Amino acid sequence: MRPVTDVVVIGAGQSGLAATKALQAHGISPLVLEARDRAAGSWPCCYDSLKAFSPAGFSSMPGMPFPGDPDRYPTRDEVAGYLDSYAAALGVEIHTSTPAIRSSGTTTSGSGSMRSSWPPATVPASATSATWAL
Numbered sequence: 629m630r631p632v633t634d635v636v637v638i639g640a641g642q643s644g645l646a647a648t649k650a651l652q653a654h655g656i657s658p659l660v661l662e663a664r665d666r667a668a669g670s671w672p673c674c675y676d677s678l679k680a681f682s683p684a685g686f687s688s689m690p691g692m693p694f695p696g697d698p699d700r701y702p703t704r705d706e707v708a709g710y711l712d713s714y715a716a717a718l719g720v721e722i723h724t725s726t727p728a729i730r731s732s733g734t735t736t737s738g739s740g741s742m743r744s745s746w747p748p749a750t751v752p753a754s755a756t757s758a759t760w761a762l
């Protein structure tokens with residue numbers, strides 16, 4: 629069995645969680661590092677009146693339909709709660725309050741590290757977003 633440090637996913641928002649799901653489909657169980665105290669990406673930190681611009685029916689993560697009326701526009705808290713549930717259902721090791729402070733490596737040669745207290749990772753996968761400025 630592969631050691632979990634073969635792949636480290638940086639960021640536990642929608643991108644990081646979807647990447648984790650895809651890795652699991654290939655038999656890889658990554659280590660996930662999340663800077664914030666919760667695995668739901670930027671959503672919990674945004675203004676409280678925010679609603680998704682995409683209806684629930686088009687907001688599902690891979691393998692888990694967004695619950696409720698598919699035509700409604702979910703609130704910030706609904707999206708964050710859904711992502712919490714998705715992260716939990718993945719059953720993967722997610723280290724919150726753990727920012728990656730340095731990343732280097734390649735997909736083939738196994739040279740990389742996240743921070744001094746973490747073992748080297750063959751593949752650091754960044755999912756840290758560039759769309760939110762909070």
Ligand SMILES: Cc1cc2nc3c(=O)[nH]c(=O)nc-3n(C[C@H](O)[C@H](O)[C@H](O)COP(=O)(O)OP(=O)(O)OC[C@H]3O[C@@H](n4cnc5c(N)ncnc54)[C@H](O)[C@@H]3O)c2cc1C
Pocket residue numbers: 638639640641642643644661662663664668669670671674679680681682687726727728729755756757758759760761
């Ligand atoms: C106002 C607004 C409304 C939006 N509405 C929608 C919508 O309705 N529907 C839609 O599909 N998209 C929407 N988006 C797009 C949005 O980008 C995505 O919904 C989603 O948040 C992107 O997920 P992500 O995982 O790429 O980024 P994020 O949700 O930002 O997650 C990135 C994660 O990486 C973590 N991170 C960053 N740096 C580090 C580090 N060094 N180490 C560890 N962790 C780190 C962050 O803490 C964060 O949790 C909206 C965006 C904005 C700004």
